[in-house]
Amino acid sequence: MSTFNVPRKEEVNSTNQAIFDSLEEALGFVPNLYATYAHSNNALQNYLNFANAKTSLKAKEKEVVNLAVSQVNNCIYCLSAHTAIGKMNGFTEDQILELRAGKASFDNRLDALARLARNITENRGATDNDVLNNFFEAGWTKENLIDTIVLVGDKTISNYVHSTTKVPVDFPVAKPLEAVEA
Structure with a gap:
């Protein structure tokens, strides 16, 4: 409690x-x-x-990062909030589950972004070169990379605030990821 x-x-x-x-x-x-x-x-x-600072990432792209990072950090509050926001940005429930797993089979560019966000978070910034190269090959820029890293930090702050305080979730609670393989 x-x-x-x-x-x-x-x-x-x-x-x-x-x-x-x-x-x-x-x-x-x-x-x-x-x-x-x-x-x-x-x-x-x-x-x-x-x-709310300016970024090169569009709202939908930010949600890709938010979902992948919050899943790695196991933050039910942020997963719930960003599931709702992801739906408002046009993602389906299945796409959201996939993004949480750090991938996006439905969009090559978003797949590279999701994989990068997950990899950065899991490895605490020691990004895998193959993941980084795939990100650039998918058409992302160095500006996008830096903005993604900043967003990983942004989301990690909220993940940690909730993980420490455990305040009640006031969004519809996100479904477990169990059905999706990473």
Whole structure:
């Protein structure tokens, strides 16, 4: 059981209260994981600035990375959130399960991205040369590589926050990956 409460708006500083208002307006609610960042007076704003920074990756491509990284890091919160976001970005349930396994048989370019994100995460940045070469052969650039590494770091932060705090998942819980071979 979690020893971390999910702070309510009246329990956080004025900066975080304003962010809660913005999140409620944009999403209809404040996700528990974001609220948990608000235990710090600065972390929520810092994280959102980082997560929402400009990147060469499109929204759908970011979800490929988010799903692969969250699976390697075994973060049920992020898997659940990014399953929902992945569906909003046009992925099917089967495609999402495949992306979580670090592959995409339905799209060669996304396959190279998923394999790279998984490999970077599993190997803590010591990327396999074959995986990296496949990424470039699929048409990705050095800019895309750096942006992917930054996104792996972004997602790993949230994975670790949830793994440590274990705040309740407030998205439909992601299905187990058991049916998909990596």
